[in-house]
Amino acid sequence: MPITKRPDFSDFKKKALQNQEVKKEYEALEPLFKIKKQLIVARLSKGLTQDDIAKKIGTSKTNISRLESPNNSYMPNLATLMKYADALGMKLNIGLT
Template sequence: MDRVDFSDFKKEALSDAEVREEYEKLKPIYELRKQLIALRKDAGLTQEELAEKLHTKKSNISRLESANSKSSPRLSTIEEYAHAMGYEVKIDFIPSVQR
């Protein structure tokens, strides 16, 4: 049985309009969570260490970073996370393609 390459799988899946639409809706939260993880790792911190710095539990950091989390983080939580590693949060708006 041949293994399917992820990029081939993704390309095929995104050829379906419904899948592509859902993917685009979820893309910002996945990108945010990817950036949060990268900040933490660049700072050389584990989830446990960051949790201690923020006076919270590791499970809260894990949930914040999880792409499968059902909850949406509050902006203040994201700001606290960023500040703990010496960053500020900048929000940017870009025109949508459908304008």
């Protein structure tokens, strides 16, 4: 029966800090993840593939995949987002709250 180290307060604190940092980082990027999700939802609800969007915009599906992916933190510019919205027959709406 191996002897395991008993977790102490410093371990708990360290872990809590990491979670807070991850959470803070995620929250800082919330607008990015939000619009990515909306693009995907809209595309799927219209029954379109990434390739369909790519063709309408005049780019490659791989670039659409990159744009949609939450697994990177490229910060798309407005032109890119506006083109995608246009390809959906929709409009980009940006504001401050």
